[in-house]
Amino acid sequence: MQMNLLLIALVAVSGFVQAQNEENRECDRMRFLAGEAIKKSQIEGIDAATQTKLYQEASMYYLMGEKICGGFDKDNWDRLVGSLMNAVNGETDEAIKKAYTDTLIEAFDKQESLGFYNEANDLFRASIMLSATNIDRTKSDDLFRRAITKKGQETHESYIPYAYYNTYMLYLETADTDKPAMKKRLIQEYFEYTALLGEKGAAAATQSNLDGYLDYLVKSCDDLLPEIDGYIASLPEDKDASKKSLLNMIELLERKECDESDEYMKLIDALIAVDPTSEDAKMMKAKLVGPKEAIAIYRDIKENTTDDSKKQEMQYRIAAMQFKMRAYSAAYNSAMSVSGENRGRALSIAGQCVAANANNCGSSTFERKCNYIYAVQLLQQASSAGENVGGLIGSYQANFPTESEKFDNGNPASVSLSCYGVSVNP
DSSP, rough: OOOHHHHHHHHHHHHHHHHHHHHHHHHHHHHHHHHHHHHHSSTTTHHHHHHHHHHHHHHHHHHHHHTTTTTTHHHHHHHHHHHHHHHHOOOHHHHHHHHHHHHHHHHHHHHHHOOOOOOHHHHHHHHHHTTSSSHHHHHHHHHHHOOOOHHHHGSTTTHHHHHHHHHHHHHSSOGGGGGHHHHHHEEEEEEHHHHHHHTTTTHHHHHHHHHHHHHHHSSSSSGGGGGHHHHHTTSSSSHHHHHHHHHHHHHHHTTTTTSSSSHHHHHHHHHHHHHHTTTTHHHHTTTTTTTTHHHHHHHHHHHHHHOOHHHHHHHHHHHHHHTTTTTTHHHHHHHTTTTGGGGGHHHHHHHHHHHHHHHGSSSHHHHHHHHHHHHHHHHHHHHTTTOHHOOOOHHHTTTTTOOOHHHHTOOOOOOEEETTTTTEEE
16 A cells, blocks of 8 residues: 555656656747747848847747746846837837737836846836836836936936926826925926936927926916925025026026016025025016116125126116116216226217206206207217117207307307216307
8 A cells, every 4th residue: 555655656746747847848948939039130131120020029938938937037037028128119010019018017017026127227118108008107207217317417318208298197197285296396307307408418309398398387477476485495405406496497487477476586586595696696686676776786796796897787787777767967977987898878878868957957048958969979979889879869959059049149169068077069
């Protein structure tokens, strides 16, 4: 009886070993056939369609082998995934491509669960997930973010719009309570991706795609302005990063024509708080405040710059603001001290100040009319510097003293204009 049981056991073991050997042989055969298909795909001169079919053949054998072998090691998983990637890349039939895409995504998932996944495939994996039968946008988003953060400027520009589009679609699917945080993230990533594309010298069409998605997100000032307080509150601690963030948002508000809002002023004030020496921030603020406050800002810039051309520009701007305030004497004096490239514009202001103040300078009508002669002289100098003041010159000449007024005043060779310390020939 014991001998019979031993015989039965030996037969069972023999059958198991035989079956195991058969499985091993079939496992080896699948891997061999896959390897042969890959070798054929590398033959020089092979056409793309045939090469794709061979990769698909290799993929089939590897997939069968993975089941028969009871799993693969890392090297065989890399070969399986590599074959599938080439099978997807080369396929032109959309239905077949989608089928291989779904298979590849499953392979990536299983490879990752085994600890064999190569993160160098993140961008490719994330992008093909967007064309799968069942799209996992959250997983794709995680992969895009990890890869772009790691690769930086090495990221191929074509992936950037895909990544941003996927995040935008996630935003649409997000619950209303979580949408503000997602919107903030999309706005911030727009700036980051725009900077990245700029550094890479990317094609204009790539940036245009990114702009298009942002325009879907931010349609008007009403979509953007409620985010500003939170945006300012969450600025990076790093000064340079904070400045960059603020300048990006300021530029976006300007592009969306939101630059007359209180929020736009808040951004500029925040920029000045981050960098009190920033001339750009001060200039932005000067455009938004009243003339009196603008003059104070221009004087501050003038006093704190060592650039003479900048000093002259600020002096011109001071004159322009004083003219706007109808402080004609002050504006005249400021304008007459301007030199450099703004000299012509300053002379135009000076001439207009003299004309505007004509009735307040001179003891007689004749003397007051002589102010227009001086105004025209200043405008003619401005014209020589390239300013278009012909219309003003004509209107002021109409106010010159008449021949009879000259005669009645003794046809003087010159008339002194006490307000300006100059003399003119009537």
